Amino acid sequence: MTQPPPSPIEEPAEDRQAASPLTRLGEARWILLFAFAAITGAVVLHEVPLTTGLLVMAAMVVVTCFVPRKSSSRRVKLNAQREIRRMWPGTGMKVTVDALPTPCFVADGRGITRYVNKQALSIYEGVKPGDPLSFSLRAPSLLEAFDRVCATGEAEKISWIEKVPTETWYEAHISPIYMPGSGGQEKVPKLPDFILVVIQDLTENRRLERMRTDFVANASHELRTPLASLTGFIETLQGPARNDPDARDRFLSIMLDQAGRMRRLIDDILSLSRIELKAHVRPANEVDLSEIVRHTADALSPLASDMGVEIRLQLPETPVRIKGDRDELIQVTENLIENALKYGHDGKFVDVGLSKQSAPQDALSWQLSVRDYGEGIPREHLPRLTERFYRVDVESSRAMKGTGLGLAIVKHILTRHRGRLEVESEPGQGATFKVSLPATENAEGLPEKISA
Ligand code: ADP
Secondary structure, eight states: OOOOOOTTTTTOOOHHHHOOHHHHHHTTHHHHHHHHHHHHHHHHHOOOOHHHHHHHHHHHHHHHHHSSOHHHHHHHHHHHHHHHHHHHHHHHHHHHHSSSSSSSSEETTSBBHHHHHHHHHHHSOOOOTBBBBTTTOOOOOHHHHHHHHHHHHHOOEEEEEESSSSEEEEEEEEEEEEETSTTTTTSOOOOOEEEEEEEEEEEHHHHHHHHHHHHHHHHHHHHHHHHHHOOOOOOHTTTTTTTTTHHHHHHHHHHHHHHHHHHHHHHHHHHHHHHHHTTSOOOOOOEHHHHHHHHHHHHHHHHHHTTOEEEEEEOOOOOEEOOOOHHHHHHHHHHHHHHHHHGGGSSSSEEEEEEEEOOOGGGGGEEEEEEEOOOOOOGGGGGTTTTTTOSSSSHHHOOOOSSSHHHHHHHHHHHHHHEEEEEEOOOOOOEEEEEEEEOOOOOBBEEEEOOO
């Protein structure tokens, strides 16, 4: 264990031991001379016995020699040391600040940076102890709060947004630090010895919060539209169309459609939240991906023939074993092939293939690719396709009974399976959705290597 540094108000042990009896006698010479004069006076003028006088004098000399006391010069030195400790944080404070996981600045009461931890050094380049804090922290609200903490001695928490280069949310805790014995406990505290500024980047938290609220807003909006249409038709059927059998049949079929849309939406929302709940649990069962793809293609063949599209399969002869959840992998394949049929039916063909891939370090993975020859997707939409409710064209998605959640579900399922989704597309050239999934692990828990 390392020796803790002495407290700023403690006299260091070596100072106490350093003074010799002779030095102490020298330091107390004036007091001793005065005492000698007083004792001599008492002996001569007041007939105090000489032996008593000599005994008192001897006792004073012994006490001076052997009882340690602070010399004035040592006191001055000590005060200077205290002053320095008040200007520069001690090792204990530095070690503590270094242990904090967020950027921290220690400044003095005049706003001069006295110490910064490693996190702050890595984010705020060029920050130097001795420079004003405002050289590195420029947010006006933060500097104003810092001044208030200096003046009042009360801790504050503030947050602010920086717009450049990207929108970033920050929160700072500004706390005064009083060294022991420096007057922090007084009713009207003095200027703090140090101010600790701890900065936290809240951007990720805010982004998640915004995603959650956006999701709720989008989901309720998506549900409200068919609900409004259902209510409207029910009112019409109760009123003006009460005795119109033709209108009633037409309206009932639209109502069935809208109810179906609501059901699909609720199914997808529930599916998404179920997958999110299991996000950190890796599937343990072994499944045959090739069989899953074949099964899904068969299930979608009626839709394909309705759309006038042929699904062309290119699957390995032997089983393709991976660790996975069968139902979830069916959902992935179904969503991708169904999208290719819905949005790429103009191309007349959908190619579905499964092939071995050599990932980094020769780990074996399988790649499922679903290619259509339809309109394709403009490049700017590609990065956002897996966002919830994101559609390239809302009307065509609705016309195709889309909910805007299909690819978000695919992404979540793949995250749970340690898989990846890549989309390649050029407008007018169709789109290819590629899914990579790690092959079954070997005994060491690593994906099997491709045999030469
Ligand atoms: P949806 O339920 O609307 O189909 P998805 O999440 O499955 O929602 O897809 C999001 C959007 O991506 C779709 O609305 C569509 O605009 C676009 N998209 C997905 N697959 C294709 C594809 N194969 N070709 C063209 N656009 C596609």
